[in-house]
Amino acid sequence: DSGVTQTPKHLITATGQRVTLRCSPRSGDLSVYWYQQSLDQGLQFLIQYYNGEERAKGNILERFSAQQFPDLHSELNLSSLELGDSALYFCASRGQGSTEAFFGQGTRLTVV
Amino acid sequence: QQQVKQSPQSLIVQKGGISIINCAYENTAFDYFPWYQQFPGKGPALLIAIRPDVSEKKEGRFTISFNKSAKQFSLHIMDSQPGDSATYFCAARPRGGSTLGRLYFGRGTQLTVWP
Numbered sequence: 001d002s003g004v005t006q007t008p009k010h011l012i013t014a015t016g017q018r019v020t021l022r023c024s025p026r027s028g029d030l031s032v033y034w035y036q037q038s039l040d041q042g043l044q045f046l047i048q049y050y051n052g053e054e055r056a057k058g059n060i061l062e063r064f065s066a067q068q069f070p071d072l073h074s075e076l077n078l079s080s081l082e083l084g085d086s087a088l089y090f091c092a093s094r095g096q097g098s099t100e101a102f103f104g105q106g107t108r109l110t111v112v
Numbered sequence: 113q114q115q116v117k118q119s120p121q122s123l124i125v126q127k128g129g130i131s132i133i134n135c136a137y138e139n140t141a142f143d144y145f146p147w148y149q150q151f152p153g154k155g156p157a158l159l160i161a162i163r164p165d166v167s168e169k170k171e172g173r174f175t176i177s178f179n180k181s182a183k184q185f186s187l188h189i190m191d192s193q194p195g196d197s198a199t200y201f202c203a204a205r206p207r208g209g210s211t212l213g214r215l216y217f218g219r220g221t222q223l224t225v226w227p
Contacts, residue, residue: 002155033214042114043156043201043217056214090155099144099205101215103155 003027004093006104014112018079021107025072025093031055032074033094033101034066038087049074081111115139116204118218125225131189133221135202138183143207146215147176147187150199159200160187192225199223 003026013019025032034046036059045058049068060066063081068074078085088108092101118135125131135145144163148156162169162176162185169176175188189196199222203215 002157004155035217042219043215045214045216048214058214092155099161100146100158103148103157105153105155 002102002104004091004102004104006089006091006107008107009105010108010110012110012112013081015081015083017081017111018077019081019109021076021078021089021091021109023074023076023091023093023104025074025091026095026102029093029095029102030072031094031096031101032068032072033092034060034074034076035090035092035103036087037090037106043090046076078109083111085109086111114219115216116202116218118202118221120221121219122222123224125192125223127192127194127225127227129192129225131192131196131223131225132186133200133202133223134184134186135218136182136184137204137216139204139206139216140183141206142204142216144205145176145178145185146203146205147174148201148203148217150201150220156201189223192223194225194227197223197225 005024030051032049037043046060048056066076088106090106092103094101146161147159149159150156173190178185199220202218
């Protein structure tokens with residue numbers, strides 16, 4: 001168990017809908033990262049938050065947004081969903097001064 | 113643009129054999145090179161990592177070899193076991209700055225170890 005909790009584990013939704021994925025980082029970890037894993041693109045970095053502030057953006061679509069709350073949990077919001085958004089979404093957290101990022105078990109999103 | 117290139121895409125090894133997975137990168141700003149192991153239905157888990165100031169790091173049956181001049185690094189799994197069957201990802205992290213901690217991943221290698 002990495003200590004990073006993601007909910008839900010599975011999500012099936014229709015095209016055009018909006019979903020929210022939740023991540024609770026390891027206790028005390030201030031940095032949260034979101035990654036998308038798909039068969040054709042592999043693991044792609046989406047966005048990073050540090051102590052509530054956005055720190056870096058990767059290949060994140062404009063239809064996607066995220067935030068990190070004062071209790072350090074993070075949410076990834078995906079809207080106007082398309083079939084191609086079907087993927088595994090991982091959250092990772094890292095402690096200050098640590099090199100290692102710990103990954104959650106992921107949320108498998110299926111858009112039908 | 114794939115910043116970290118990984119090969120092979122899949123690998124089948126007999127139990128007791130050596131599994132070798134290779135990665136290459138271009139960005140000289142990378143200063144941390146981890147390998148992650150992922151089992152089906154699980155998130156990636158750190159296996160072993162190396163910094164560019166050393167050429168080799170060994171932890172049990174797992175060894176990273178690093179060639180800074182060639183910008184290549186590889187994972188060797190000695191005495192491969194069926195329990196090692198998983199997907200392996202190499203990754204690289206740029207030094208410092210606001211992107212500290214962000215990882216660039218290779219496409220992954222699906223390793224199957226036959227008993």
